Amino acid sequence: MRRRGLPEAERTPERPGPGPVPDAVLRSLDLAVMRRIQSLVPGDHLTPQVGTGTELALIRPYQPGDDVRYIDWNVTARLREPHxxxxxxxxxxxTWLMLDVxxxxxxxxxxxRKADVAEGVSVAVGHVATRRGNRLGVIAFGGSEPRVLRPRQGRLGLLALLAELRAAPPADARRPR
Known part of the structure; x- marks a missing residue:
């Protein structure tokens, strides 16, 4: 069983990392969408609006202004009226992850440390959030001013976000004196 977490070389006694997370646990997690999705980017999550998805909602008679690419020629031939x-x-x-730094x-x-646990939760949420073409952005707060890391897509985007968070100076070093 392969486990995810920080590479061993980056862990120290002062910074043990979040600990290993079994792949089976990560595969069992999923995001639940509780509100209507307002995004314009196509993806896997169904919306109440009609659009250019793969799941058929209905077939209706053609109306002026409809895109001719969506004419169903079989129904049109059967009913002798364009549909x-x-x-x-x-x-x-x-998904926006709010992270206390x-x-x-x-x-x-x-x-x-609390930071290690937060890092583990961030990795798990990031893994789930970047599946199936979805994006993850991070808002890191607790320093002199919040840092907004733009949303990124996929595994490489998640790794880039984690690298950007690790490269940031500690929060107490950013506080004005």
Whole structure:
């Protein structure tokens, strides 16, 4: 069983990392969409609007202004009147992760700091959020001013976000004196 987490070379006794997360656990997680998706980017999540998805919503008579590419020629031939296919819209989700990077995140037990646990949760949420063409953005707060890391897509985007977060100076170093 392969486990995900930080590479061993980056872990130190002061920074043990989030700990390993089994692949089976990550595969069992999924994001639940609780509101209507407003995105214009096509993706896997169904929306109540009609659009250019793969799932058929209905077939209706052609109306002036309809795109001729969506004419269903089989139904048109059977009924001898033009009909168009209307599909359910599918959109991509942009997930925003709010991450506390304040000095209080250095507190913890002998085994893990709060920052290590937050890092593990961030990796798991990022893994789930960047599946199927969705995007993940990060807002890191707790320093002198919040940092907004633009949403990125896929595994490489997630790794780039994590690298950008690790490259940032500690929150207490950014505070004005």
């Amino acid at each position: 168009v296919r209307v599909h359910v819209g599918e959109r991509a989700i942009t 304040s000095p209080s995140m250095n507190f913890g037990t002998a085994l893990r």
